[in-house]
C-alpha cells in the first residue's frame with residue numbers, strides 16, 4: 001500500500017461560474033476534517049507554472065458559499081502551449097510537495113488534467129461549465145444559475161415586448177451546445193429557440209412569429225444561443241483571435257438575426273445580449289448543493305486513489321467516471337427535449 005496522500009493542490013481553470021466557491025469550500029472543509037493539507041493555486045494552471053500558491057485553512061473559505069466567481073482566480077492558460085511552462089509546472093508540483101491535484105474546470109482544464117494524469121500526476125477532476133456540455137455527467141454546476149438568470153431576463157423582456165408590440169431576440173451563452181437556450185427558453189415561454197446543434201432557418205423563425213401575430217399575439221420572444229449558425233462552420237464571432245485552447249470569442253448572432261427578422265416580417269425588433277451576466281453573482285441552491293457534493297466526493301476520490309477520475313452527477317448520485325469520458329465528446333442538446341420546446345414555437 002502506498003503511503004496516504006497528505007497534501008493536495010486545488011485550482012479552478014477556464015471561465016468562472018457560480019458554484020466554484022461552494023466546491024472550493026467543500027474540498028477544504030472535507031480535507032481539514034481528514035487532516036489533509038490543501039494548497040490553493042491561483043489563476044488556474046498559470047498559478048502552478050508561476051508557483052503562485054497559498055496554504056488554505058478554514059479562514060480561507062469562510063463566508064464564500066454564496067459568492068459567485070472563484071476565490072482562487074482563474075485563467076485560460078494552457079501549459080501544453082509551451083514546453084518551458086509545462087516543465088515549470090511539473091517541477092513546481094514537486095517543489096510544493098503536492099501529492100495530488102484537484103482541478104475544477106471545463107473541457108479545456110480537464111483536458112490538461114487528463115494529459116498530466118497520463119504523464120504520471122495524480123489528478124482528480126471536477127466538472128464545471130454554465131454551458132452544461134460536458135459528457136458523462138447529467139449536469140455541471142453553474143448551469144442552473146445561468147438558466148435562472150436567463151429565464152428571469154426573458155420574463156422581464158416579455159412585459160416590454162408586449163407593451164411595444166415588438167420582437168425581442170435574446171442571445172444567451174452556449175458555445176457548442178444550446179442547453180441554456182433550451183432550458184431558459186422553455187422556462188421563459190420563448191416562441192422560438194435556436195441552438196448550435198441545428199442550423200438557423202430564418203424563414204421558419206419568421207413563419208413562427210407570423211403565426212403568433214395572425215392569432216392576435218403582437219409580440220414574440222426568440223432565444224438564440226451565441227454558437228448558433230446559419231450554416232455549419234459559420235459562427236458569428238466578436239474577435240477572431242484565438243485563446244490558448246484555440247477558441248475565438250463568440251457573439252453577435254442575435255444582432256444579425258434581429259435585423260433579418262425585422263426585414264422579413266416588418267415587425268420592430270430589439271436584441272438583448274445577456275453575456276457574462278449569466279456567469280456572475282450568487283449561485284442557486286441547486287448549484288451550491290451540487291458544488292458541495294462534488295467537492296466532498298473529489299476528496300474522497302483522492303483518499304481512495306481513484307486518479308484520472310472525475311466526479312459526476314448521475315441521476316441523484318455523485319459517482320466517479322474517467323476524465324477521458326467527459327472530454328472526448330460534447331454533450332449536446334437532447335433531441336427529445338428540443339421537440340418539447342418546439343411544441344410552443346409560434
Ligand code: F6P
Pocket residue numbers: 015106129130131173174175226249250279
Ligand atoms: O464556456 C463557458 C462560456 O461562458 C461560453 O458560453 C462562452 O462562449 C465563453 O465561456 C466566454 O468566455 P470568456 O469569459 O472568455 O468571454
